[in-house]
Amino acid sequence: MTRAGRPRRGGMRQVAQLAGVSVSTVANVLNNPRLVAADTRRRVQEVMTEVGFVRSGPARQLRGLPSQLVGVVTLDQGNPFYAVLNRGIEDGLADAGCVTLTCSTDVRPETEARVLRLLEEQAVRGILITPNSPDVGGILDVSRRGTPVVLVDGPEDCDSVCSVTIDHRLGGQLVAAHLIALGHRRLAYVRTAVEAVPAIDRLDGFRAALRTAGLDPATALVEVRTSPAARLVEDADRIVDELLDRADPPTAIACANDLAAVGVIRGLVRRGRRVPGDVSVVGYDDLDFAALLHPALTSVRTPVRELGRAAARMLLDEGGDDHHHAEVRFEPTLAVRDSTGPP
Amino acid sequence: MTRAGRPRRGGMRQVAQLAGVSVSTVANVLNNPRLVAADTRRRVQEVMTEVGFVRSGPARQLRGLPSQLVGVVTLDQGNPFYAVLNRGIEDGLADAGCVTLTCSTDVRPETEARVLRLLEEQAVRGILITPNSPDVGGILDVSRRGTPVVLVDGPEDCDSVCSVTIDHRLGGQLVAAHLIALGHRRLAYVRTAVEAVPAIDRLDGFRAALRTAGLDPATALVEVRTSPAARLVEDADRIVDELLDRADPPTAIACANDLAAVGVIRGLVRRGRRVPGDVSVVGYDDLDFAALLHPALTSVRTPVRELGRAAARMLLDEGGDDHHHAEVRFEPTLAVRDSTGPP
């Protein structure tokens, strides 16, 4: 079926004409209904529904009204973690009648720059961004030019914008401390291919906890890296092989995310190891399925959705006159389940 | 910085003044750079970076240029399935320089109506929507008023807009046929609490396949429903108990999604059953972790990301003059893995 000519949307002008009033009366019906006589109002409203009148957001914005659009930039909105984050942001924005323009950067600087530009041109109310590197210069420029920015899960050393962070260092520490407390002395850490701030912090925290316990990361810790290709199924097997075939195989494996952990467990089972009997495994992020696995996965949980809400509220807050940039930090917790035990 | 407070963004006018040219020359630098003398152009560009000039999208739109914004409405962008769908849409839109305004409806009609209104007011280029009920009247109104709409994974009986669908009936059939072929005769189906079109279709297809095989759904099939509360961990246990404690426990359990399947497997293991030795389990959606589970989950796979891309392209296509509304249907496939076997 071919679409008939797109019905030309008349504006307030057309409505005014058909209702026999002026545009400003129509405007009043919309913005200050009580100023308009009841029957005038009704007549105008009738015409509006009749012609299918829809207000023009762009025109309002041009007049200087605050935008209802908020830009949200993450590394990949297809990733469950960011998906939930986005959902939290959406929640936090809903009351203010705002919606999100969501973009993914895939950790590519050009893409980040491109979407930032785009969002800025849309004159969004503000931008919530998960920076893809510690170098947030371009982001600060945007802020400087007048678009409020909130950094999410990024570098914290920056007080010219608001930020919401997760203490990933603590997350890493929790994992290491848990494993050490269980008696593990030969540990492995499976890192992701991506070099983002959170990933680095986690590993940092992990190492720090080892040192605190008097262990030397150089000897007690093996680091493995998932391949960027991220065909996790085969990759997990490769990683497990690599680890088990060492002279001193680790008794516990910490993973940078839950998916990797699932893969590792599967690889261990394939090699006849029991989890946690022979080897303990820890995940990170505590995605929905983690608690459902067998064995239920010990993992690091962050209140992601709440984090999104907080970030959204912070942004909305920037409207206030006496606004001070602040940092809200969320602490992850360790959900201890059945995939970890004594060596 | 010259001014205190929020730096007031000057427009082309300011740039023109500072560069000693007219606004239209500035416009030309932006839109038809080759029409402008090289050094004039450079001068203008210098001023632009100096004052941090950013084009106003709203103003351009008001002038009638196509919007770069596309509305995307799903049931819940936090759900991995829709998250990946959104990602696919984002991909498909990227080349056209468009970004997505993503909204979730939580299957609430008022919310759907609200966001549709909002998107319409933003004068988006088009809307991609996963309707939350077969009643798409409100959506068609939007289309009628002039905003191109593409229905995603919704009812198919509608030829006044484009649509992208998944043959969930086929999906259900594939599952049932697979289980029947393995020799199962007492089956269970775990449905979700939500009554959306796709969910209904899946079950329909499942039943149809039973009938085709000469089985009577009334006796060969037990339907169980997850609680809306969706505390899946306990719920899965409850469901498994309910199923196993029957006089004629099923030998195969099909689930409406992978998460439910994981929970069911866990519940079965808890009750000492082996999968697939004692009971076979099938998921739906084939999320990332499905293949990594132990046993690897047999599940129904849809090319979700590709589906999103297709939907996006369809929408962009509506710009064309000789556009015909069409339906693109994607066929799911069954990824047979280790969670299913003979009874």
Added chain:
DNA sequence: CTGAAAGCGCTAACAT
């Protein structure tokens, strides 16, 4: 209570 009029920042003729 209602109307007239001045732009918001930009584009696209149409001059020069």
Added chain:
DNA sequence: ATGTTAGCGCTTTCAG
């Protein structure tokens, strides 16, 4: 090669 100008649809004084 550059300048002038008329709006796009709306909000917002300021007058009737």
